[in-house]
Amino acid sequence: MVIESNKILIAGAGPVGLAAALFLHENGFESNIIEKLPSPSIFSKALGINARTLTLLEKSGVTEKFLANGRKAHSINFHYKNKCFIHYDISKAKTKYPFLLVQTQAESERILSEAIQERKIQIIRNTELVDCNSSEKNVEVTLKSADGNIVKNNLPYLIGADGAKSTVRKNLGIEFPGESLDGHWNLYDVELDTPINKDEGHSFLFDDGGIFMLRIKDNIWRVIGCVTDLLQRIPYGTKTGKILWKSDFQVNHRVVDNFCKERIFLAGDAAHIHSPLGARGMNLGIEDAYVLAELFKTNQQYYYNSLRKPAVKKVVEMVSRSTKIMQGKTVPAKLFRKFSPLLNYLFPLVSTQAIKFALGLDHELNLSKLPIK
Template sequence: MSTIDVLIVGAGPTGLVLALWLQRLGINFRIIDQGSSPAQNSRALVVHARILELYRQIDMADELLSHGYKLPATNVWVNGQHCARIPLGEFGTGMTPYPFLLIIPQDKHEEILEKRLNSLGVFVERRTKLEGFSDSGSGISATLVSEDDGIESTCESTYIAGCDGAHSAVRHTMGAKYEGETYAPVFYIADVETEEQESPFYNGEGHLTFADNSFNLIIPLAQERRIRLVGTTIPKDNDQPIDQSDPPPELTLESVLPNIKKTSGIEIKNTNWFSAYRCHHRVAENFRKGRTFLVGDAAHIHSPVGGQGMNTGIMDAINLAWKLASVIKQPSMSEESKNKLLDSYQSERRSFALSVVGATDHGFTVLTSPGFFAHMLRTWIIPYLAPIVTRFQSTRAEIFRRGSQLVCSYRDSPINQPYNNGGAIQPGDRLPWAETEISDNFSTLTGISWQMHVYGEGLEPSDLAKWCREKNVKLAIFKWESRHGQVGLKKHAAYLLRPDHYVAGIFDRDVESECLDAR
């Protein structure tokens, strides 16, 4: 029986992205999924700028853009009255090549990912269930069951990645606690087609409507007159703890239509999908145990406020992919170095997951709490204050940085190279985007590899080029322009970039061989 490098369990967006990156890095893997087909409904809708930057790395960003919709604005309504319009458009201008919010249904997103994976000769093994696995310390032995004929088989792998969602079998076998709470409000999501009529809610923009203690979010999809409805119903015992095992109250679209019509008055022609569920905010106590890794919803789950869940999972997958590839392709690397690099997956991604869960928990609480203060926030402070504060570019930039995940930083990562000089950019930060008259500094970030960016000519070119050749690091030297300084880059400095575009080290003068020890 042959041994593969990685067994990927779960073929949602997170598992598919992990598979794509591992394939590009030359890693031998299998990807299995218990379902019989890809997603058949829209589920997650938003793809943020940071994900598009990383998709550009493998020439996938333009394809998503061709199928998506850039949300131009969002509106706020209270008890049927229009209170504010907040233009989103190019909210992140000057910060990224993708300064907008892209709407693309998850089923289409998954179709694009899987089609790309298939074009590379890799196919998802569907209707295949992970029955269990063991970690011997030197490898993983997993038992797989075909749901077509019930036949068991054994898969030997070096590592296993659980991308199998909130009810993860990998996490259960791993024994990691999934700590957090369940929200009392019941969420419902529907994709509907509307009647053709004159209405301010059919203008291609987003709409957030408040009435009493509930809210509705209306998001336009690319298809004409097709929209996503998101809302809550808040039980009277909202302050009581919820048993996770209790099923949510039975909800149908018909039962929530009165609330929808009260807040927006929209008329629904067809319903393509309706789902009701309780939201959770939970983070696994460990993202790694030995040769086992948790990725995406298997590691963290939270409310859909801000559209962060799928994007966070995709970032997990890319972070893990290059680290697994590094240790697999460098067998001479010491066990200490391997563990340091693989442990950094947990330290970097769990810390970010906790911050995302905290932020979305706060947002969800504001949107759904029945108390007087929360009611005042929804009906007075948010509708009237939001359009005022978003007039300022600094406020818009901060909102975009946080919402688009450009804010993600790993300054405390154990694999950063020490850097004692000051500056806006530090090891662990995302490389800032700088557009110049000729091009931009992301133009070299094609392929998945380490790179050295030099801004100016402060380092001896011949010595630096030799060092980069010896270390198999791609070298890019940029003529200094004022725009580089405006985004925080230093003149005459060299920036060592990880394969996921984060700064691993900054070198103002001499580049020493130790700068790649983290690899």
């Protein structure tokens, strides 16, 4: 493994690490990426790419490739007891990208990796960061290759984009406060023959929880939710075929106490995790990478925490509230699900906010508000 000691090191070749390398390159900074896995992940995970991400990736040419590959979902419907009561038409939103672009995370990572290769940025696989320390002058990292070889390096900066269980975060002793919700969510990528509209997203609310359904491509759908017997609860008239991927998980809502320590920065799931409601996880991480690269451009990287923490906390709190409404077993949560059709009619602003939330346009990046120009 050859790590160039004059370049920024990025730990993790997930979507956020790849996007960080691209944004840094756009701003004139070179980087190396290390990744502990031997090959890219094949899982579909994050499916929805929002308008904010498409805007940020435009300059790199990645947006154009995403648009050529993905499928556009222009609206989201909410159903209660199999009756549609809200139809959010995203296509009328005032943005260049008034839709949610649907493609698997594996496809997003492939397109980002191709852009990385075109720019001759190294992705060094089979290489794990096992330790890191930052001083005022540099960062010392300890890296381990798959054959057990250990190497120490000194570098100018380190970006920890190494996912929810981040070694970088743990090494820095940065707290990851938040909550773990009771109960489990199930996720299926499954072949369906269904009467519901194939080009729209659908949320089904029940007395005991909810389900979200989005077609990935062809007849393959993502079905995700927090009710028992998930696949038996999907709409009447739906025939279930082959299950291509199945996962279950417990929802956590957490944001780091600090997004950086001296010359080391955290981005993506390493810094924040939340439920998949709203498809914000990967998008918010790519936004971290963009903001950090912009700050590097003007040598203001030490403002990263003060800029990102409030923005990310606001989104995670919103996701947390929506998730508790979707899965809550308390009387208020059940009443909220039951009366949400009424609330939507009484408060039309809710729908404007919901559309902004889906597009990732519910907050500003505030880069122009920094004290130093």
